[in-house]
Amino acid sequence: MKMELEQLLPGEIERRSFEIITEELGERTFPKEQEDIIKRVIHTTADFEYADTMTFSKDAVSSALSALKDRGRTMIVMDTNMTRSGIHRASLEKLGIEAVCYMADPDVAREAKEQGMTRAAVSMNKAARTAEETGKRVIFSVGNAPTALIAIEELIREGRVHPALVIGVPVGFVNVVQAKERIMTADVPYIVAKGRKGGSTVAAAILNALLYKIDTER
């Protein structure tokens, strides 16, 4: 049993974790702009399967960074309050980015009931309307509800929203694989974890990795 603790200062633990991840990835390489995102997802999950499943559209990272740097003009729309709690708040504030999750809003619950839709789908419709009304650019982050991802794909096809990025990492057993395959055929920048795995922490890790890229550039 390995009971001895490594004696590291709090700030050193993350650096050491990334060293271990790099060691264990061995000779595996990734496109430069994707590498820190993939490693941060592995850091968040301790699951190296993401090295195989993380899939980026060609323009995903550049499109996301351009939106995130467009001060005060971009909103991040999430499908869970867990992801919202997990994003690095100071970075958002510094960049003037609004981060919203409409899932628990009473009007969303009411409309979902009336229309026989999921709250996730109604939330995404509300986000598309808000973006249109305010002229804001949108980054969608889906870490839980495949129905949210399906709704976003429909909104894109109907030309009702033009996201700067869709993060598609819902987790689960029903319609999750399909929803991810669908978003990857839409005309939109995407970051997707193929297969069943994903989650709110994975979505937050991807968003944080993008935000940290901007911090590092400065």
Place this chain on the structure above:
Amino acid sequence: MKMELEQLLPGEIERRSFEIITEELGERTFPKEQEDIIKRVIHTTADFEYADTMTFSKDAVSSALSALKDRGRTMIVMDTNMTRSGIHRASLEKLGIEAVCYMADPDVAREAKEQGMTRAAVSMNKAARTAEETGKRVIFSVGNAPTALIAIEELIREGRVHPALVIGVPVGFVNVVQAKERIMTADVPYIVAKGRKGGSTVAAAILNALLYKIDTER
């Protein structure tokens, strides 16, 4: 490519997901009181590895349920606000359970800096003090910081806190495995996911599974 969506009502998706999990677990069986907890963790992660790593002390579930049913006398102390966002709020309210996370409290940040400790460790000390002052029973939930789990283990050994349950599912590469092994040698009811994996969503899944047990009993 599997693009066809299964046509299910929102309420049916969870039931169908659990059916798939049960099918894929095959002849694998679990102690009755653990089964729904393990399956909910798999549901949350789409990761069957948890069927092997989830480890329960003999009295874990009964001790947790007894505390959760002790109306108004139990607090759940978490190491992330993500887990707090992920717990089923209506169940907590119905049971009169206080759910707290001290990680972002200014006094915790200040004390951590003064003492050269992690905020996680300071948070757990604060929880132990609060429990003593208020006479509340405590369930600890650690989904992120191994230092929180190590601090809890020390508080238990020093007799400063007597938790009704410790959920030990931090995730990561440094001191995570060791922290889990340590808590399993302490004299306390525990639910641990051995190894590196875990996370805020896993902690929330375990807490929700416990809360749903009480809902189902009624």
